[in-house]
Amino acid sequence: MILEIVSPEAKLFSGQVTSVTLPGVDGSFQILNNHAPIVSILEKGTIKIAAPSFDFSKEVAGKFTKVNEQTYTLEIASGTIEMKDNKVIVLVD
Template identity: 65%
Template sequence: MTLEIVSPEAKLYSGQVTSVTVPGIDGEFQMLNHHAAIVSILAKGTIKVEAKIFAATKEGESKFILGADRKHHLAIESGTLEMNDNKIIILVD
């Protein structure tokens, strides 16, 4: 599936992923390939990206931290998410 993460300043990530875990307002949830369409508001927390080839943009490289779980973590204050047709777009603050 395809993931794009965009902040007000720049696009932080654009590439193929195997899973994405996000901090929803009712708790953390994960999206895998062919997840049902969803729109959600995100709370303060961490986005966790799992990808065979990690594709952070030049602007986003310094914002991600590789965790002990081998996923790339991005701390956010809030955001919105839309997943449709196997493409995830996340707008973060």
């Protein structure tokens, strides 16, 4: 599935991922390939991204924390997420 993470300043990430874990207002939840359509509000916490490879621009690479070769995390203050047709769009603050 495709994941896009966008902040008011820049597009932080765009690429093919295997899963994304998000800090929802009712607790953390994970989205996998072919997930049902969903729209949700996010609270302060950590987004965990699993992908076969990562390609960050130099401007935003410092915002992500490497867990291992296939997993990175991103701290957010709040946001919203929409999943539809195997495309996840996350708007973050």
